[in-house]
Amino acid sequence: MKEREGSYARTMGVWLGCVIATGAMIWPSTGWGKEIAFVAHDVDNQQAVWLPGEIILHRNTDFTEPLMFRFDNPTARTHVFEAPGLLESVEENGVQITRPVRITIAPEMTEHIVIDRSQMTHDAIAGEKETVTYQFYCPLHRADNDAGGTIVVGP
Numbered sequence: 112m113k114e115r116e117g118s119y120a121r122t123m124g125v126w127l128g129c130v131i132a133t134g135a136m137i138w139p140s141t142g143w144g145k146e147i148a149f150v151a152h153d154v155d156n157q158q159a160v161w162l163p164g165e166i167i168l169h170r171n172t173d174f175t176e177p178l179m180f181r182f183d184n185p186t187a188r189t190h191v192f193e194a195p196g197l198l199e200s201v202e203e204n205g206v207q208i209t210r211p212v213r214i215t216i217a218p219e220m221t222e223h224i225v226i227d228r229s230q231m232t233h234d235a236i237a238g239e240k241e242t243v244t245y246q247f248y249c250p251l252h253r254a255d256n257d258a259g260g261t262i263v264v265g266p
């Protein structure tokens with residue numbers, strides 16, 4: 112009897128593991144949202160960049176579903192993804208709030224955030240500009256002459 116219970120628990124454990132793993136893998140591609148992946152790269156002189164260096168988004172097509180950013184840090188150092196003007200949407204104590212995008216990613220870790228799209232739309236309307244550009248970089252390892260990467264948001 113003991114043996115059977117153990118085996119049942121193991122089977123349930125494996126089954127739950129599969130459900131969770133499958134869910135995590137399918138999640139970005141089921142249409143729940145659009146995910147954009149950034150990867151940290153170490154470059155010369157102890158500096159680092161986030162790649163790709165340019166992302167182009169279209170409000171009409173890319174803003175129809177939740178917009179997520181994923182940050183992969185395959186390097187041996189901690190990096191930060193900072194994008195002035197961009198806001199992330201997070202739940203804090205059961206309340207949905209927004210805060211500036213400044214995400215710390217430890218070595219060999221991955222982080223996900225949900226971007227506040229309404230802020231980007233608001234920026235375009237407020238500036239009466241069709242296209243709005245945001246910079247991003249790692250503030251810990253940014254070169255003085257490095258403008259960083261750009262996220263270009265058009266109509």
Ligand SMILES: [Cu+2]
Pocket residue numbers: 159189190191249250251252
């Ligand atoms: Cu860095």
